[in-house]
Amino acid sequence: MPTILVADDDVNIRELVCLFLKNDGYATAEAVDGKEALRIYASMKIDLVVLDIMMPVMDGWDLCKELKKANPDLPLLMLTARGETWEKVKGFDLGTDDFLTKPFDPLELTARVRALLKRYRIGSTQKITFGTVTLDRLTYKVTRGSESITLPLKEFELLYKLAGTPGQVYTREQLIDQIWGLEYAGDARTIDVHIKRLRERFATTTEFRIETVRGLGYRLEVYE
Structure with missing residues (x-):
């Protein structure tokens, strides 16, 4: 399963984001600032990073630059408290793929994460199979043997x-x-x-x- 690194100095936001990501089938790692995020990124396989702009020690701008320098193909979702246009322009110039303004709906965040992973074609093991029944979270399809079942x-x-x-x-x-x-x-x-x-x-x-x-x-x- 994909692993998402969440870098934010606000413990409540980290816990909320990680909770919803885990519920959506992802593994997570947490960092309180940019430097810790870089250490974690260097020590394990990370498929996507959710990063806040305003962090101590190393902020989101510098973290974004360092991550893109290490891996230009790494998907990045940046969190911003204001969502001002200049911040988005600067973020996109640095290599950010998407923005989300605080406060945000956690369900929207997980939807954006799924979209980014799909865009980067990072596979997800979001299939559950028992007996002849398979649930595929990526396509929202249910199959029972050769039968396809459509659910709301x-x-x-x-x-x-x-x-x-x-x-x-x-x-x-x-x-x-x-x-x-x-x-x-x-x-x-x-x-x-x-x-x-x-x-x-x-x-x-x-x-x-x-x-x-x-x-x-x-x-x-x-x-x-």
């Missing part, structure tokens, strides 16, 4: 989330936060509706079952 986006995301960690119990609130987003203002019972639809779609499938854990939430059990 949220149903796919929900099934993919549960299938990624078979046996793990997720509460409705966790699933809402991770799939619908922290800003979702609807009823958490919408999870029940989507679970019901998934159960109906896969009623004849013997490879897995979505189980209700009374008083807690849901989990997916895989049967070999």
Whole structure:
């Protein structure tokens, strides 16, 4: 799986970004400033860097220059507190591939990361297979043997989330936060509706079952 390096001196932002990236199937590494980011980059394989502009010791501008000097093909996503045009122009001149202005929606960040990795053709092992069923996060396709099953986006995301960690119990609130987003203002019972639809779609499938854990939430059990 691709590894994303997150360089930001704000611990809360690092933790938030890494949480959503991990939920999206990526490995992460963290750095508090540009110099630490360079040390990490030199010590392990990094596929993309999310970097803040304003950091101590070495800021995002200098980090961007050093990373592009080391690897011109490394995708970079820069975070900026103001999003002013001159900052974007300078960033693009230095080799940044994309910008995101704080405060940002973590789901937009992960979408931009996916787009950059796709642009650079960096492969991702975002496939889950059990028995004859395969879930492909890159194409949002579900196959069961030779049969192709089309799911609405949220149903796919929900099934993919549960299938990624078979046996793990997720509460409705966790699933809402991770799939619908922290800003979702609807009823958490919408999870029940989507679970019901998934159960109906896969009623004849013997490879897995979505189980209700009374008083807690849901989990997916895989049967070999």
